[in-house]
Amino acid sequence: MNHFKNKIIAILILPLFYISCQKDDALVIYSAGTNEYNNQWIYEQMRRYYYWNNEIPDNIDLSLLSNDYFSSLLFHQDRFSYAYHPSIPESMTSTLRSSFGMDIGFISYEGNVYGVILYVLSGSPAQNNGLKRGQLITAINDIPISQTNYNSLYEITGKADDLSFTIVEYTYETGFSQSVTKGLTSYYTFLQAPLYNILLTGNKRIGYLQVSHFDEGLAQSLLNIFNEFKSQNVNEVVLDLRYNGGGDVSSAAALSILLAPTIVEDDLFITFKGNENGGVINQSFKEALEMNESVVSYYELRQSSIPLNRVFILCGNNTASASEIIINNLKPYISVIAIGEKTLGKDMAGFSISDNRNESQPGWILYPVIYKLYNANGEGDYSNGVLPDIELNELTDIQLFPLGDENEVLLNKAINIISGNGGREQNNTVKVLSKTVQDNREFIILPNSD
Template identity: 35%
Template sequence: MKKLVLHATLIISLLAIASCAKDDDLVSTSTETADTTSIASESNAVVNDWIAENMDLYYYWNTSLPSDVSLTDYPEDFFYDLLYSSDYFSFITDDAASLIDEFSGTTLALGFSPAFGKFSDSDQVFMIVEYVYSGSSAFEQGLKRGDIILKINGEYLDTDNYYDLYSQTGGYSVTLGSYIDGSIYETSTTYDISATYLVLDPIIDYEVKEVNGIKIGYVVYVEFITGDNDLFLNSMDQVMAELKSQGITELVVDLRYNPGGELTAAQHLASLLAPASAASSGEAFVTFNYNDDLQNYFLRTEGSNSDNLKMTLETNSNNLNLSRIFFLTTNGSASASELVINGLEPYMDVVVIGEPTYGKYYGSYVIYDTDTPPAHNWAIVPVVMKYANSLGVTDFVNGLTPDVYIEDDLFSAKEFGNITDPMLASAIEQITGLSVGNARAVSPQKSYNTLLNKTKMAKGNVMGVLNPADILN
């Protein structure tokens, strides 16, 4: 599957070639009702017309697009008014360049990933640090996994302000809290964190544990991104080569905080983990289903073996040739994380430990204007496909069910690789038969409610970038 970038002029050409026009137009392109003296309205109409054409062609639910939306609306409002009622995944941004930078793996970042929570009897919100990137400002200041943040720039977080405060660019001051006997208390500890350009390798930890004579690999993978010139795929190869050289026979992949990402990264990881026989023979990994117009176009022009309709496992000299694999998951494990787990199920013993996954079996593409100069800075990321594994398994609305249920309690978070971490301890017990830590089959109910990290889940919805030139060729 090729990485993609959409080009507006090519989109229009593909629209004609694929014969995707509807009997009724998606929206009226007439500007008779618009205020022709309003520069803003005219600018909105240009962007919205571009949005409308792309949604008509690529959107998975394109037959349900409404016809009563106005081209003069603000583009964000226009886009969300187009979405199918059960589509919680598609999104739009007015900063296409920053989004693309993030998929290169080099981006302006504070360097930590938070979970958001609140107690049921309060509107006050707190952040708990899931992980920190080495070399970031957050790391240098001393922020670590499990730390609790109560304030940003001296302002308490609540249900109205928490996301805006967190998503500020540039940097800010954070005030930490301490969890004691079911309550969080403010401390005097503060950190001034600044945003810097970072190369965010998604494998943030890996090591080998030898327990009862068995060598167990452990990898923490937090995002499916390929990086510029496949930088992070090469890094992934190097990590697996190192684990292979150390003679591991079992592997635990920690996807607890991985919201998904690019399909090619998912394919690459699966090809490293699957039995060598399945990878070398190019067994089917996943299949894709698009809207009827696009599905028929691919079938007509490329046939049923089109790379746009399926993805296979691939030969890789660093393949670990495993017969079983252990995944650690939470509700934050979504999209491409679920795709890898589901896609490997037909070929090996897949053991899932933790919480049910998010439940996203749709794929999205980044679409933005690459004209020079671009007519606008907007990018849309609509759902364009639904995927299934080689056995046709899809529609796991409630997520993938773990084989061993253990909740991820960040109030008691252990450093990655600590064998007393309940999830990792459970995997080691499954492998060795030895109890090495607190591997409770079911952990106590969380004392707080989790809130959505919109930045992470939005980016995680993106599973590829489509180049119409590749389709037309």
């Protein structure tokens, strides 16, 4: 991937000092570990690699805290570049998903405001404390949720180490249950296996696949699932990416190869467009797969693909990065029918840049936007999100069915299109409330090794 793929090698002129060469600066030697020492390094990396490098302001005060200095360099349209320091915990961000393995939306129903649990990750604090999709939250940390405080309470959840939720359940048959309070303590949630099942409707055999994140090495699991689909004569696929915030581009390429039977190995999968230093990089499906996948080959994936002529993709405002690549970059090769809400809009990629000048003391790590992403037709620039073909909000019912259940709103819509049998009626008494999006900085991270 040209010289931008190479590891960043900091050449030390002096072991404990750094020489400033920012525009219009007099020659200055900075002591290692100072803000000026760190910030001058940050400035030089951003000037070289950052997609909007020509928009970087000059002569920003080098004495600023490095987090603030980095932020001051960012282009106003950039929502996703970030920097952190391993020994500065406050430079890291967390979300309800990363800390507790879940996320929630908000609705108003019969004059009351509820948080709705959208998903719960396997092995997470949320799952291990009995939380599940569809449960309703009436209070967070013993504070009742209202029209005026739901967003501020949601922001708290992304920063807390401990949380309590007051939970009720609801079905149309039984109504509301008695409330219970669940306490959660944050800890790391392990990688998630894709979930799948096969649904039958008429002469259609529908393979439902839910991928929560494109982890490195996911290709083997996807290969196994599609071999099962193939053995069960699946002839339609519904891919659920509504809670998938991105991940590894090689895993996204693997799934694309399985979904579109007309793809050949040298077909263009993705184009990376950088600044004047990065240039333009084109990758075929095979090249993108092999960038970070050494176990499963293109040919194994090709042999396990299903003869599809379309794919249904369930999406929403948590669908981002590698998931958006699936939607955008499959379009030149297969009919894509996206159902749900507009996606987040992460049409970009980058790699980590580490300050390794002092081997005994790790420095700042930068994740700047370096490339914009395009498909084989040159289509991209979806920073405002990818619009679905069929717009539908999953929270239109007070009763939220499990993912993969044929009664679930978005999946039911796909089944309705496939079968033509008519969809489940929606409840119009639920009002969906907009919420602040918690900080989700992840975008496509490319390898930067030789």
